[in-house]
Amino acid sequence: MSTIAEECLDECNAVQAHSLEDYGSENPRWCKGCGDHGVLASLQRVLQKNNVEPENAVAVSGIGCSSRLPHYLRTYGFHGIHGRALPIATGVRLARPELPVIVTMGDGDCFSIGGNHWLHAIRYNINAVVLVLDNAIYALTKNQVSPTSPDGTHSNTTPRGTYLQPMNPLSVVVGMTNVSFVAQTATWLPTHLDQTIEKAWEHRGLSFVRILQRCPVFMPQAFGEGGRNFPVVFLENNEGVPIDPWLLKRGPAQAHDQRNINAAQKVAVTVDPAPMGLIYHNPELPVYEDVRHERHERPDHATFVDLLDKTLDRFTV
Amino acid sequence: MSGPSIVKLPEHIVEIVSDAGEGAQKAALAFAQLCAKSGNGLWTVEIIPSEIQPPPHTTGSASGNRIRLASRSRVTNSGNRANMVLAFNEMALLSRLETGGLADDVLVVIDDHWATHPNTAYQQSYREVLSQAKSQGATIIEIPLESETAKYVDDTGRGKNMFAVGLLCALYSKELPVLKKVIQGIFKKKSGEVIATAVTLAEAGYQYGIENLETCYEIEAIPAGTTKVAMNGNTALALGAVAAGFELCSMYPITPATSASHMLSEIFEEFGGFVHQAEDEIAAIGVAVGASWSGKTALTITSGPGMALKTEFQGLAVMTETPLVIVDVQRGGPSTGLPTKVEQSDLLHAIYGAPGDAPKVVMAASSIEECYYILSLARKIAEEFRMLVIVLSDANLATGQQIFDRPDVSMTPRRPPLDLSPVEPGALPYDWDSETGLSQRLIPGQAGGMGVTTSLNHDRNGKACYDSVRNQTGHTMRSRKLAALQKGLKRPPVYGADEGDLLIVGWGSTRGAIEEAVDSARADGISVSSLHIQFLSPLPPGLKAIFSRFKKIMTVEINYSDDKNDPFITDENRRYGQLAWILRAATLIDIDCYAQVPGRPFMPVEITDEIRQTLDLEPENVSNAVSMNTTEKGN
Incomplete structure (x- = not known):
């Protein structure tokens, strides 16, 4: 990890307005070996590559290990409450559509307590990079089963194993009206992670990215012990996430048309092997804050007062 | 013929x-x-x-x-x-x-x-x-x-x-x-x-x-000499929100609040604002918090059950000192209760409803006319004090119509564009004034001010911290703002004489009926006055001094209280009307209450009867004075 980061640092600093350090604040306090570190580094690289002024970016999160991410990113950030990152992000986008927004959530945060907001944010299609750091467990609250915990997971609330099959979030989002960008990647595939987040950044609309990762403390066995024993297939398309040659050691590539919703739905319902890359992409769909801002500019003071006066005429007796 | x-x-x-x-x-x-x-x-x-x-x-x-x-x-x-x-x-x-x-x-x-x-x-x-x-x-x-x-x-x-x-x-x-x-x-x-x-x-x-x-x-009309408007309280709230300069109303449908959003939906866009109908009550306040935090003070309009769903976000707004205005158009509760009918039962919920200690400003509109003006004041306080301001209205104001003087639009304040000027790198997001708790508000786009706003306890730097000293400081600073606001509030005027046998204290939509009842009782020579409280949190200054000049104090509220004569009820276990509850706690005065839940506004005559009863006088002997039964009698 560090060598890739360092190489990138050297390469980028020469041409970018900001150094990677400009996007970092304090040292992350996640556990050693947690995938969150990699996502943070990826995000910082994307911000740097796109020359984003730190004061113009907004990172919003809920509650959970991954939701600490805005603390470690030197942009404006809002570390909110459990499950509610997306409504806050929607508010930011509606009020200040010029500010790019990144949302980080965990699996419990997004798929469970925040489930309603998750579905509706996709339908609104706000322009935001939405990353779900899915480690298939509630970790910050110390080991409770999550909606994506694998069958049979033993946790503090399921000491005799889970009772339910894990949900497949990908099949949920490709079924939502107005879904515009769906991708899956994993923290054990660092260049793929970088390039997936880069694609998400480029998309105008809600870019939903599920990032698979293990929890080294409570769920080290997740996703085949963090990819060691986890069958994947890389979705191949010129406009998709590039597949570096080394990735093919982890799984085969498969041609995929991410502009085709039927193809996307077919891929999304497949869990073995897990699809990696851009599953669905439609850049033409309406973005909620664009739709809402299309019709009106705030009038100047004199016009505003005049309009208010005319409105009161309707109620004058 | x-x-x-x-x-x-x-x-x-x-x-x-x-x-x-x-x-x-x-x-x-x-x-x-x-x-x-x-x-x-x-x-x-x-x-x-x-x-x-x-x-x-x-x-x-x-x-x-x-x-x-x-x-x-x-x-x-x-x-x-x-x-x-x-x-x-x-x-x-x-x-x-x-x-x-x-x-x-x-x-x-x-x-x-x-x-x-x-x-x-x-x-x-x-x-x-x-x-x-x-x-x-x-x-x-x-x-x-x-x-x-x-x-x-x-x-x-x-x-x-x-x-x-x-x-x-x-x-x-x-x-x-x-x-x-x-x-x-x-x-x-x-x-x-x-x-x-x-x-x-x-x-x-x-x-x-x-x-x-x-x-x-x-019924001959006496010319008023001024131009009048007629509207209901929800329309007044909607027009008041526009006049106050709000740009976003984020809401979820709930009776009896929704018609305010109907009116806003119709007119808001012309003024550069819009209504966002969220997927639920929680998202409705969440969107408002996000919009306010990023610089454009937003409001959300709801009723009791919606307030309940919004409590966690209220705590967040308080903790992060995000300016926000919530309008609660109260209805009968608990639960679904009486959705279309009036009650004043959300007062304690408005003041205290949030996890942990979360000081908020709570105000109540006492007339339909006040529904128009109250949001300008609420917004000003929310922004200057970086506080959550809850404005209470109710079903009586929401759907009733009143005639009042046409508002003067030339008084509409100018709304300057967002100030995105850079701040010194490392500027504190909570540079609390140690006396007042007030601090500057940094918003995204201001170079030098980057940092995370967190729901965790934090210090002046905005950094999460868990130690006793900085937890105590954070609480003190947030609470101090209420005291600082209270210092600037006016002592409420007494309606009627400044001293006497009985003082009726009310809040919200009961004002008109209370003052009419006081007029009628005073015309009969009864020594009664009334006081109407607009700020419920913080309470206005001078209440103890006002109360000390009356022999008896009694609140009149449309919410539940135990009757003193009910089975099992004693001084120790009696549940009082909600304003009585907070006034008793704040003043240590033995304040009584006439608090009922009839699902309709009080009639002045009911209050007059209660005044007479409290002062041990005979009820007024006119046909209209027969008070309406609010308690079902057993067979």
Whole structure:
């Protein structure tokens, strides 16, 4: 990890307005070996590559290990409450559509307590990079089963194993009206992670990215012990996430048309092997804050007062 | 023909009731506008069934309006028992008799169609209800509403209301041409044919009245000399939100708050704002928090159950010191309760509802007029103090109509563009003034001010911290803002004398009824005054000094309290009205309460009765003074 980061640092600093350090604040306090570190580094690289002024970016999160991410990113950030990152992000986008927004959530945060907001944010299609750091467990609250915990997971609330099959979030989002960008990647595939987040950044609309990762403390066995024993297939398309040659050691590539919703739905319902890359992409769909801002500019003071006066005429007796 | 004789009166309370869908609401709207245009002051209250299509010809189907009209231009409440009721059927009349809202000597005008209806059950119930009304002292006028209307339209269900309002125009000696203009205005979006028919029916009703009524009323209008507007409280809130400069209202539908958002949805975009209907109550406040945090102070409008869902986000707004305004249009609770009816039961919830200690500002509008102005003040406080401000209204204000002075739009404050000027790198997001707790607000886009806003406890740097000292400091700074605000508040004025036997303390929509009751009691030589509190958190200064000059203090509130005489109830376990509760805690004075949940506004006469009872005086001996029972008696 560090060598890739360092190489990138050297390469980028020469041409970018900001150094990677400009996007970092304090040292992350996640556990050693947690995938969150990699996502943070990826995000910082994307911000740097796109020359984003730190004061113009907004990172919003809920509650959970991954939701600490805005603390470690030197942009404006809002570390909110459990499950509610997306409504806050929607508010930011509606009020200040010029500010790019990144949302980080965990699996419990997004798929469970925040489930309603998750579905509706996709339908609104706000322009935001939405990353779900899915480690298939509630970790910050110390080991409770999550909606994506694998069958049979033993946790503090399921000491005799889970009772339910894990949900497949990908099949949920490709079924939502107005879904515009769906991708899956994993923290054990660092260049793929970088390039997936880069694609998400480029998309105008809600870019939903599920990032698979293990929890080294409570769920080290997740996703085949963090990819060691986890069958994947890389979705191949010129406009998709590039597949570096080394990735093919982890799984085969498969041609995929991410502009085709039927193809996307077919891929999304497949869990073995897990699809990696851009599953669905439609850049033409309406973005909620664009739709809402299309019709009106705030009038100047004199016009505003005049309009208010005319409105009161309707109620004058 | 000499025409009817005219009786002049200072005021009258009129009710118009029909089956849901028969248009009594529209008739009442037309009548209210007619009275308003004639210069009368008025206050209206909706009579609404809680279902969209309840079974017809039942008490549950009664729908309409109560209109209190007066010679004076300022009417502050819906008054005592009604003097006149126009009912489309006997079950609608019965529903009003059952509420006890009609004076014993009420004039009943009713459709005689049911007396000879083919359904003999209707004939019988018609006779029974009329005889019940007569036995309590009512005067009955039967009119051929159905048969006269049928001469002009095939579907009488869509015409009786206009005949009725024509009749009322005659009964109250109003001018028919003014009514015609009102009707044309109300139906302006309909076809010319519809308008012509409505006008013809109103003319017919008027003509019938002039030819058949023996006595008519006249409530002369005293010219006010100022331009007036008429609207309900939710409309006033919506226009007030626009005037206050809000740019985003994020909401979820809930009765009785939603119509404020209807009005905003209609007009807001012209002013550069918009309404976002969120997926749920939680998201509605979440979107408002996000918008406010990023620099544009937003509001969310809801009612009690929505407030409950929003409590976690309220804690977040308080912890992050994000300016925010929440409007709670209160209804009857708990749970779904009485969705369309008035209650003042969210006060303690508004003040204390949030995880942990979360100091908030809580204000209440006391009239429909105040609904217009209160949001400008709420926004100012929210922004200057970086606080959550909750504005309480209620179903009485929301759906009633009042006439008040037209607001002066030239007073609308200018809204400067967002200040995105850079700050010194490392500028503190919570540079708390150690005395007042106030701090500057940094917003995204300000270079140098980057940092995370967190729901965790944090220090002046905005960094999460868990130690005792900085936790105590954070709490102190957030709480100190309330004290700093309180220092700037005015001592509330006492209505009536500054000292005496009894002080009534109220908040919110009860103001008009309380002050009318105090006027009436003082006219009878009773030593009573009243005090109305706009700021419930923080409470205004000077309350203890005011209270010390009265022998007894009693709150009047539309919420629940145990009766002192109820089984098991003692000084120790009695649950008080909610304002009484906080005033007792704040002043250590033994404050009593008259707190009831009738699902309708208090009538002034009920409060006068309570004043007399509290001071051990005999009840007033007039028919209207018979107080309405709010407690069901066991068999």
